Amino acid sequence: MYFQMPQYVDVQKEYFVLQSPAYLGALIMDITDKHPALSAEWPFMMILVDGNPASAGTPLMNGNEVDLIPAIVGG
Numbered sequence: 001m002y003f004q005m006p007q008y009v010d011v012q013k014e015y016f017v018l019q020s021p022a023y024l025g026a027l028i029m030d031i032t033d034k035h036p037a038l039s040a041e042w043p044f045m046m047i048l049v050d051g052n053p054a055s056a057g058t059p060l061m062n063g064n065e066v067d068l069i070p071a072i073v074g075g
Helices: 024-034
Strands: 046-049 066-069
Touching (some): 024 066
């Protein structure tokens, strides 16, 4: 799920098929290949797997929900 990122992606939700064993880092690479504009944003995003903070080494299972939440800058 992409939260408030219409400037980078034109969908709110996408599905990906990964090779097993699957890790969040592989998904991030696939997403970056499909949406190159996100490449500069990864360091500033909160990434959750099934609602829990995750890192590139987080294993993924069939049916996991990965939420990509951009940093919000306010004034």
